[in-house]
Amino acid sequence: MAEATIPIVEIKGVSKVFKLQDQTINALAGANLTIAKGEFICLIGASGCGKSTLLRIMAGFEQPTSGGALMWGKPIEGPEPSRGMVFQDYALFPWLSVRDNIGFGPISRGLSRGEVKATVDKFIDLVGLQKFANAYPHQLSGGMKQRVAIARVLANDAELVLMDEPFGALDAMTRERLQDELLDIWQRTGLTVVFVTHSIEEAIFLAGRVVVMTPGPGRIESDNAVTIPRPRDVASPEFNAVRRVLGAKLHSHHGKKAA
């Protein structure tokens, strides 16, 4: 079969139940989602809607309680270099320099020293950290740390990049710049990105599709294509129109509860 006909990710009726002592939490109930190669998808919703759980299932960090999570038609059984996660709190190795953090994956894959160096140099250039190649994570700003985390995943040949509120802890200016850089990298490399956020604006700015999720139990409320041409202007009338529609879908859940 040709690659184009098989989606890179398929989530089929996935539910996830967590048991905490005598409490059961339905983190995710019957989620269905199909992602084609090269898409940029944002998962958005209030806390407890299961967006992070869904992302962690795609990463292979969690197994679904029922249903199936597939990549290229094969079940996702555990974390793999082809699926790279970018964590909100970076999760860089603090004892490794920027260079060695990015080289961690290539070294684990058993590349030769020369190949590792070439790969690391390429991705340090890509994220613009040439001057900080030998710095340790604690010497970097939040934005720089997240650049390292992105480079670390890309240096490992990840086809699918999973991002869990990656810019949530950054200041507004840094966040905007990283959003632009991420889009630029995505357009140049043909990656598939699944991006969790709680900001409607961030979702509409970045995504080709915005998946709105609602809590209690976590489920997918709607799947919305965003067709505004890029680069998108957050102040434009089209942008605001989409924001209004998605905002209503996101808050409909709360509305029901309040009433």
Add this chain to the structure above:
Amino acid sequence: MGTASLSAIWRRLKPTALALIVPLLLLAFWQVATTQRWTLLIPTPGQVAEYMGDFAWGGIYDDAYSATLTTHLLASMSRVYGGFALAALFALPLGVLIGRLPTARMVLDPFLQLMRPIPVTAWLPLSMILFGLGAKSAFSLVCLGAFYPILLNTVFGVRSVDPKLFEAASMLGCKGNAQFFKVVLPAATPSIFTGLRLGLGLAWFVIVVGEMTGVPQGLGAVIMDARTLSRTDLVICGMIVIGVAGFLSDRVVVAIGNRLLRWSPTHHG
């Protein structure tokens, strides 16, 4: 320009100057207390300084302790570093085991927590029965003193690795046992290092007890002998030498740590 270089000199000297305030105040108090005869049993700083010279180089009193400082210091150092090395040899692997394997933790942790409050001094009689009078007993007591801080900090270090780092490593292709050397050990080095530093400090701390086991040489032995001879000047000399030696040894460890743990924001001593 003159003032600029003066302030530069002050910046260099400030830490030392500030660190000297309390010792100098103590020295002044000691001087006043002994010259004002608030106590008759403690010699003056001058007398102790003079005796320290004799203890180190001889030529003043020429008694049994003249010019023996180096001998005693070396004897104590061999016990401190030997006992410490032995403690590290046992405590590091044991700590890793307890930290990483729940079964090992359940078997060993309650026992070790039970043994831990027993002071090294209390072990002295048993240690003399088990290892005899002399150096072996001294070694075992120093080793015991250094053991727990190394063990506990190693356990803490290997247990408190951020779980996200395991996830990050496994998604980057480093899985299973490879994570021990690539994630657990490096992540635990700051704690392990703290344990080693505390352990070495405690090895110096228990040296006097360790040398109550009938060894002829060593600073602890000197202090205990001087006590029975009512040679308070010698007791104070021994105390000062232990203090200074322990301090210098700690400085060396800290310097090594600063180099080794450049990456750690909390380890810049």
